[in-house]
Amino acid sequence: MAKSTLSFVCQNCGAAYNRWQGKCDSCGEWNTLAEEDTTGSVPVSIRSKRKGRTFALESLSGKTQDAPRLSSGMTELDRVTGGGFVRGSVLLVGGDPGIGKSTLLTQATSMMARAGHRAVYISGEEAVAQVRLRAERLGLADAPVQLASETSVEDIVSTLSEGAVPRLIVIDSIQTMWTDTVESAPGTVTQVRASAQALIRFAKKTGATIILVGHVTKDGQIAGPRVVEHMVDAVLSFEGEGSQQFRILRSAK
CATH class of the missing domain: 3.40.50.300 (P-loop containing nucleotide triphosphate hydrolases)
Known part of the structure; x- marks a missing residue:
């Protein structure tokens, strides 16, 4: 099980900090930091690694099937x-x-x-x-x-x-x-x-x-x-x- 990681996230811009502070250094707003558990539901260490898949590239001049x-x-x-x-x-x-x-x-x-x-x-x-x-x-x-x-x-x-x-x-x-x-x-x-x-x-x-x-x-x-x-x-x-x-x-x- 992944260890819980708590951080303080600015509710205005999304910047994260290790501890609470009154002002967000990123956006300059006051009192917008809230404590959140930023641990994902699936730990990074046990996520399955996969190779990237290839995908088709299309021409810019290609025709669209439906109306734009x-x-x-x-x-x-x-x-x-x-x-x-x-x-x-x-x-x-x-x-x-x-x-x-x-x-x-x-x-x-x-x-x-x-x-x-x-x-x-x-x-x-x-x-x-x-x-x-x-x-x-x-x-x-x-x-x-x-x-x-x-x-x-x-x-x-x-x-x-x-x-x-x-x-x-x-x-x-x-x-x-x-x-x-x-x-x-x-x-x-x-x-x-x-x-x-x-x-x-x-x-x-x-x-x-x-x-x-x-x-x-x-x-x-x-x-x-x-x-x-x-x-x-x-x-x-x-x-x-x-x-x-x-x-x-x-x-x-």
């Missing part, structure tokens, strides 16, 4: 994403609580499902019944969207690997996901990073588009390690005043 972008069915969402979703892309959507992120993505998955594509909505924060109530309120209850309330990344990947490849997968939210490859609690920097990596690998392997919903901090920044913003293909910010009916979706990357 897939319309979401929502004109303004397509405008922000550059004309629709690219197969195998991963997007991160952030916004204040209650701003309408789940509502927007419920509409997007419903439009995709009505167009004949397999669309899946995975909620780690709400029960399936709550998602159904939102769809009924929006007049989308008849859309053939597949729903689930799940937080295990391994279970999600295993389930979505069966049958036809989903064209759109919504993960609401990435902070609630966890993977058994690390032993930290859900929501910590280590878990968020590892969960995002696993979902990105699945998207690139299958060609599915994945939208990750991210929480934001009090200053409007997406919570969790900043490295996740660099890992995904696009970062979208959903903004607006709670008392106003209009919302703004900006592309930060």
